[in-house]
Amino acid sequence: MSDTQLLICGKNFKQEERDRLSAAFPAAFVDGPADIAALDAGLRASLRAVAFKGHTAFGAETMDLLPQLGLIANYGVGYDAIDVTAASARGVKVTNTPDVLSDDVADLAVALLIAQARTMIRGHAHAASGRWATEGEIPLNRKVSGSTVGIVGLGRIGREIADRLAAFKMDIHYTSRSEKETPGWTYHADVVSLAKAVDFLVIALVGGPETKGHVSRAAIEALGPRGVVVNISRGSTIDEGALLDALEAGTIAGAGLDVFENEPNLDPRFLKLDNVVLQPHQGSGTVETRTAMAVLQLDNVAAFLEGRDLLTPVN
Numbered sequence: 001m002s003d004t005q006l007l008i009c010g011k012n013f014k015q016e017e018r019d020r021l022s023a024a025f026p027a028a029f030v031d032g033p034a035d036i037a038a039l040d041a042g043l044r045a046s047l048r049a050v051a052f053k054g055h056t057a058f059g060a061e062t063m064d065l066l067p068q069l070g071l072i073a074n075y076g077v078g079y080d081a082i083d084v085t086a087a088s089a090r091g092v093k094v095t096n097t098p099d100v101l102s103d104d105v106a107d108l109a110v111a112l113l114i115a116q117a118r119t120m121i122r123g124h125a126h127a128a129s130g131r132w133a134t135e136g137e138i139p140l141n142r143k144v145s146g147s148t149v150g151i152v153g154l155g156r157i158g159r160e161i162a163d164r165l166a167a168f169k170m171d172i173h174y175t176s177r178s179e180k181e182t183p184g185w186t187y188h189a190d191v192v193s194l195a196k197a198v199d200f201l202v203i204a205l206v207g208g209p210e211t212k213g214h215v216s217r218a219a220i221e222a223l224g225p226r227g228v229v230v231n232i233s234r235g236s237t238i239d240e241g242a243l244l245d246a247l248e249a250g251t252i253a254g255a256g257l258d259v260f261e262n263e264p265n266l267d268p269r270f271l272k273l274d275n276v277v278l279q280p281h282q283g284s285g286t287v288e289t290r291t292a293m294a295v296l297q298l299d300n301v302a303a304f305l306e307g308r309d310l311l312t313p314v315n
């Protein structure tokens with residue numbers, strides 16, 4: 001049997017993140033969960049913790065390849081790739097990296113909303129191409145400040161988005177599983193009612209099977225022709241086919257999206273639209289925040305391997 005207790009699992013780990021983890025604990029490395037079966041059986045038998053980064057499924061069969069597994073430390077707040085029910089059933093703890101990324105994701109949500117409403121992609125192309133001098137101004141766009149926004153999921157990130165948009169003098173509406181202590185903001189029990197009431201619908205839900213298609217075709221229709229969808233949560237939380245239908249038909253005004261159902265392979269229908277602002281799932285992608293996430297992940301691994309309380313457990 002090997003002495004290595006930590007497995008670093010994910011091809012998207014930066015070299016410095018891998019170095020930091022392996023400097024703390026001797027570690028093996030694989031590109032993703034699918035590569036664990038090919039590891040030497042002696043090594044698999046010694047592994048107690050996995051530092052995981054990625055969106056490919058980490059399920060029960062993978063966990064069963066690691067008989068001593070006690071921790072899956074996820075890099076990211078959203079742990080929908082990990083089967084937490086299967087982990088709990090096996091006594092495996094799961095941790096994530098909440099809070100440290102909320103500011104960045106909320107900043108990007110606001111940026112997407114403004115970029116879509118103010119046609120900033122078109123404006124950039126117009127200025128950068130020289131057409132401004134020859135063709136004159138771009139068409140007028142629409143005012144953001146003072147409009148009405150609906151937040152789907154007033155959790156940590158949803159709350160940060162709402163706080164920012166309140167500073168834009170926007171009327172804040174939201175839906176969550178229960179009403180929050182938010183004087184002056186309007187609670188809706190369901191997404192269709194929320195969508196009917198607002199100009200901008202910002203999705204900040206957790207991903208996973210329970211929220212799949214939560215923003216339904218009916219909710220998208222309820223948003224109406226001036227409605228804009230912003231999604232920084234997961235592609236799965238909205239009915240993506242219905243969203244594409246609405247964007248193509250112009251039954252909503254547009255969308256600002258950081259996440260997609262089949263990312264990084266976007267549905268090609270997105271690429272033909274001129275009423276969207278698309279980002280490559282970079283909500284938490286600043287140097288500062290990714291460093292904080294990596295440190296929190298390592299702190300959870302260290303706490304587990306050294307027998308201390310986990311910092312941010314999810315089960």
Ligand code: NAP
Binds near residue numbers: 077102156
């Ligand atoms: P959070 O604090 O746990 O908030 C999650 C929200 O989802 C809450 O409002 C919660 O409702 C709602 N929710 C949870 N389960 C639900 C269910 N079964 N049905 C309906 N609503 C449900 O999480 P967070 O820290 O704000 O993060 C939210 C998500 O953002 C993450 O899970 C991740 O997928 C995504 N994210 C994306 C990026 C990016 O780069 N774009 C970066 C970080 C995170 P209640 O208010 O009723 O509890």
